[in-house]
Amino acid sequence: MKIYKTSEIAKIVGIHPNTVRLYEEIGFIPKVNRLENGYRVFTDLHIRQFKIARRALNIEVLQNGLRKKAIEIIKTSAKMNYDKSLILVKEYLNQIDMEIKNAEEAIGITNKLLKEGYEEGGKVLKRKEVSALLDISIDTLRNWEMNGLIKVKRKENGYRIYNDEDIKRLKIIRTLRCANYSLSSILRMLNELSADPDIDIKEVIGMRENDEDIITACDKLLKSLSESKKNALIIKKEIIKLKTEYKKPSTLTP
Known part of the structure; x- marks a missing residue:
């Protein structure tokens, strides 16, 4: 050896x-x-x-616990617990796929808003329902509201209610947070989006790098997610090889 x-x-x-x-x-x-x-x-x-x-660890802008999951994969593999490592890689890949879906949806929402603007109406949801729908904690929703990212209406009994416009805005915020943008940066981008609904999309995409808009932010996230997915698949193959070469008893099934 x-x-x-x-x-x-x-x-x-x-x-x-x-x-x-x-x-x-x-x-x-x-x-x-x-x-x-x-x-x-x-x-x-x-x-x-x-x-x-x-x-x-070769990831740039990911949040939403993805870096934490990556570190857990590393430490578990280092302990030569390859069965559990493969389970963690699978969970990591599933979350990446979900974040890719969210980012693509946020781009679609933004494009539509730039062309058509917000539309009132639609189904109204309570905070608990929104939390479940978007997989966002109630504390996170409360934090975003306190920081001015979203203004939530209330019913006569004081309960907060969220309409379609609010849900769309929250989906954009969720993706930008995954892309590791600060709350102040997100607020600026949302304000720019709301200020001129007739703005030319090409003009928005062509803004200066240090003055990013929502679409370019989401595009950057998608690129990072795609790279992370590619790395995770390579890691998966390597762990499978290590499992074969360095067998260690385990009760877990990948």
């Missing part, structure tokens, strides 16, 4: 030696044995796990 020093691992993986030690400390790689002189001894298994970790 070939072994490697810290400096050799750093060169192979393309990271600083201090990062090699950090990955060991936070549990991103399997336990590292040491020689009598205290030097760390790495193997090909460590190299492969380093590459899994690097690929999993």
